[in-house]
Amino acid sequence: MSKAILNTELQSLLARKNLQQKELSIDAKISNSSMNGYVNQKHPVPVTKAVDIAKTNGDDLFISQMSYKYLGFIKSMDGPLAEICTTAELDIFQKMESEERKERKNRAEVLIVQSKIRNLENFEYDELKQYVLEFLDEIIVELAIVFSILKIIGMSIQEAVRIKMPEWIARKYMKG
Numbered sequence: 001m002s003k004a005i006l007n008t009e010l011q012s013l014l015a016r017k018n019l020q021q022k023e024l025s026i027d028a029k030i031s032n033s034s035m036n037g038y039v040n041q042k043h044p045v046p047v048t049k050a051v052d053i054a055k056t057n058g059d060d061l062f063i064s065q066m067s068y069k070y071l072g073f074i075k076s077m078d079g080p081l082a083e084i085c086t087t088a089e090l091d092i093f094q095k096m097e098s099e100e101r102k103e104r105k106n107r108a109e110v111l112i113v114q115s116k117i118r119n120l121e122n123f124e125y126d127e128l129k130q131y132v133l134e135f136l137d138e139i140i141v142e143l144a145i146v147f148s149i150l151k152i153i154g155m156s157i158q159e160a161v162r163i164k165m166p167e168w169i170a171r172k173y174m175k176g
Contacts, residue, residue: 003044004069010039010053012078013062027056060147060157074136077144087148090141097138104131 025035037043
């Protein structure tokens with residue numbers, strides 16, 4: 001997708017960064033009238049303009065929202081719970097989501113192995129689907145915790161990934 005509606009995300013970004021719309025348009029080199037359309041009138045934002053906003057004033061949450069809007073990739077929690085919960089409170093939800101996933105884990109592991117030697121039945125695919133969806137619940141809360149801690153220490157997710165990448169390459173988690 002080359003364009004996406006980002007008015008809610010932009011309004012939240014302006015509030016989080018305590019910026020005026022005009023400041024955002026100047027920093028990102030986007031005309032004030034275009035920025036007004038993006039923020040207030042639900043005009044679709046070209047990906048190149050969203051990247052300009054992210055580079056000049058974006059934060060981890062805005063960048064994760066962009067990855068979802070433009071690429072369909074996972075984003076961090078940005079709903080009411082994320083806005084009101086502390087890192088410790090988010091950890092309570094992470095534990096809850098982890099327990100829900102673990103309830104399905106043993107059966108999922110068996111089905112994953114069996115899928116290598118036979119075609120799974122539809123109900124078995126559904127069981128695996130439910131397991132992976134529970135896993136996503138857990139991941140989304142964990143990502144919110146990571147972003148919360150990174151905010152406390154004043155580090156972006158990009159910086160953290162840059163620091164960890166050599167280790168991940170050495171462990172063969174990533175390619176160099």
